[in-house]
Amino acid sequence: MRNRFVAQRVGFALLTLAALAVVIPILAVVAVIVIRGAAAINWEFLTAMPRDGMRAGGIFPAIVGTVVLTLGTAIVAIPLGVGGAIYLSEYARDTWLTRSIRLAIINLAGIPSVVYGLFGLGLFVLLLGFGTSIVAGSLTLSIMTLPIIISTAEEALRAVPTEFRTVSASLGGTRWQAIRHIVLPQALPGIITGIILGLLRAAGETAPILFTVAAFYLPRLPQSPLDQTMALPYHLYVVSTQVPGMPPKIQFGTALVLLGLVLSLNVVATTIRSYFRRRRQW
Amino acid sequence: MAETKIQIQDVSYAYGDQQVLRHITLDVPARAITVFFGPAGGGKTTLLRLLNRLNDLVEDGRMSGRILLDGEDIYAPGFDVPSLRRRVGMVFALPLPLPGTIRENVTYGPRLAGLRDRARLDEIVERSLRQAALWDEVKDRLDSPANALSGGQQQRLCIARSLALEPEVLLLDEPTSGLDPISTAKVEESLLILKEQYTVIIVPHSIQQAGRIADYAAFFLMGELVEHHPGKKIFTAPTDKRTEDYVTGRFG
Numbered sequence A: 001m002r003n004r005f006v007a008q009r010v011g012f013a014l015l016t017l018a019a020l021a022v023v024i025p026i027l028a029v030v031a032v033i034v035i036r037g038a039a040a041i042n043w044e045f046l047t048a049m050p051r052d053g054m055r056a057g058g059i060f061p062a063i064v065g066t067v068v069l070t071l072g073t074a075i076v077a078i079p080l081g082v083g084g085a086i087y088l089s090e091y092a093r094d095t096w097l098t099r100s101i102r103l104a105i106i107n108l109a110g111i112p113s114v115v116y117g118l119f120g121l122g123l124f125v126l127l128l129g130f131g132t133s134i135v136a137g138s139l140t141l142s143i144m145t146l147p148i149i150i151s152t153a154e155e156a157l158r159a160v161p162t163e164f165r166t167v168s169a170s171l172g173g174t175r176w177q178a179i180r181h182i183v184l185p186q187a188l189p190g191i192i193t194g195i196i197l198g199l200l201r202a203a204g205e206t207a208p209i210l211f212t213v214a215a216f217y218l219p220r221l222p223q224s225p226l227d228q229t230m231a232l233p234y235h236l237y238v239v240s241t242q243v244p245g246m247p248p249k250i251q252f253g254t255a256l257v258l259l260g261l262v263l264s265l266n267v268v269a270t271t272i273r274s275y276f277r278r279r280r281q282w
Numbered sequence B: 001m002a003e004t005k006i007q008i009q010d011v012s013y014a015y016g017d018q019q020v021l022r023h024i025t026l027d028v029p030a031r032a033i034t035v036f037f038g039p040a041g042g043g044k045t046t047l048l049r050l051l052n053r054l055n056d057l058v059e060d061g062r063m064s065g066r067i068l069l070d071g072e073d074i075y076a077p078g079f080d081v082p083s084l085r086r087r088v089g090m091v092f093a094l095p096l097p098l099p100g101t102i103r104e105n106v107t108y109g110p111r112l113a114g115l116r117d118r119a120r121l122d123e124i125v126e127r128s129l130r131q132a133a134l135w136d137e138v139k140d141r142l143d144s145p146a147n148a149l150s151g152g153q154q155q156r157l158c159i160a161r162s163l164a165l166e167p168e169v170l171l172l173d174e175p176t177s178g179l180d181p182i183s184t185a186k187v188e189e190s191l192l193i194l195k196e197q198y199t200v201i202i203v204p205h206s207i208q209q210a211g212r213i214a215d216y217a218a219f220f221l222m223g224e225l226v227e228h229h230p231g232k233k234i235f236t237a238p239t240d241k242r243t244e245d246y247v248t249g250r251f252g
Helices: A002-040 A043-047 A060-091 A096-110 A113-127 A134-159 A162-170 A175-204 A232-241 A248-278 B044-051 B081-087 B102-112 B118-131 B151-163 B181-194 B207-213 B241-247
Strands: B004-015 B018-029 B033-037 B061-069 B088-091 B169-173 B199-203 B216-221 B224-230
Touching: A002 A248, A043 A060, A060 A096, A060 A134, A060 A175, A060 A232, A060 A248, A096 A134, A113 A134, A134 A175, A162 A175, A175 A232, A175 A248, A175 B102, A232 A248, B004 B044, B004 B199, B018 B044, B018 B199, B018 B216, B018 B224, B033 B044, B033 B207, B044 B061, B044 B088, B044 B169, B044 B199, B081 B088, B088 B151, B102 B118, B102 B151, B118 B151, B118 B181, B151 B169, B151 B181, B181 B199, B181 B207, B216 B241, B224 B241
Parallel strands: B033 B199, B033 B216, B088 B169, B169 B199
Antiparallel strands: B004 B018, B004 B061, B216 B224
């Protein structure tokens, strides 16, 4: 009898250790970056241009670049992604074609991001002639983000009970009316969460923007979509390895800004999701 | 002789490799309560869903035969299906409130049909809820969530929701199966009043219910229409032995 209780407590202790083993490294990463980078964060750092070979001054152009690229990604990936998800969930019949499409989406999600970068280089920068530009970078990031948005949006749409669609049809509604009035609004929190998570991945990736848009240093902010731009992930790489004599607090400060951006988007997404889950009417 | 609202002519229906309905021929009289009764698996629910083409939503079904509403073939190519479903409304076995308030639920159908006038929508809400015997219980909280209502109230809400479109025919599939006897009685009472204006087809959840409200009854067994008669005589003096065995409880 006693052995069973002891075994259970040992088991639970091991499981707790496993959970801690996951959480502790993450906390450690955040702690190190916060401790060593907090000193660099001030108004000038966030809003001024870099000076002295980027060893001083601010990282404003990198922040602006990341924001612009994320917006560009959103403009392309959201309509395509949500539209594709609505098609797959509500209209597509189960044929070999739709099954191939789903398989393709799953595979796309697994492609390493540097491969997307090379693809973007070949197609957008060279073949279509956009050159290294915000347009090429956003398009590349959009393609990388599409599988995430399509899968989470489709899952959110499918989670809405079929009964609602049947009831809507029985009241004289067309399929699109059911989607517009019931299915889409009910799926929206899940879709928004998926979009935010997809966009924050796009914001943080270095490889896709390396070949398609990122600039080592630009003296001014980009003026048009065909310009290059600096961006936070690439800038972090630059200040960490490419510039001799860089003060460590600049490096960690940049990392902290990128981390802060990504973590706060994550918190927003999680908050939206749990708020709507509590209010759900099914 | 009562006028005929719906004519079902030699209808058979198969789903996958299962034959669900076999050669059903039946005339449904207007402004009366017709009851489709019989044991489970008889095809009654499927037949109901064929009457407003709700089975179009099912991918694997095959139908033969004709169904005429006021003499028009509802499966004719190009037939306006959403408008058919506004004329032939359906209430399902489980209460299925849509997300939203009571008011939003009742006005859903009319709003989809394009009605925007607030005053008319409010009139429709009151009329439909009164016809479903729910108005007195919810008139002070029309803008509260529909799923806060009890099961019986939700089901009456679903009836009100269908009535909001003023359909010519109302199809009810075991509408009181989850309800307590008081709610059931209220629903049956409403149906007896509604039949003066609408054609009602109901799959009852018990023979007793069928006996209480039927003006016309049809007995279904394993996809076949065994017999059908006006009035309640089918319950006391059926002509087919299978009907007699079911009605007397020898199987079910």
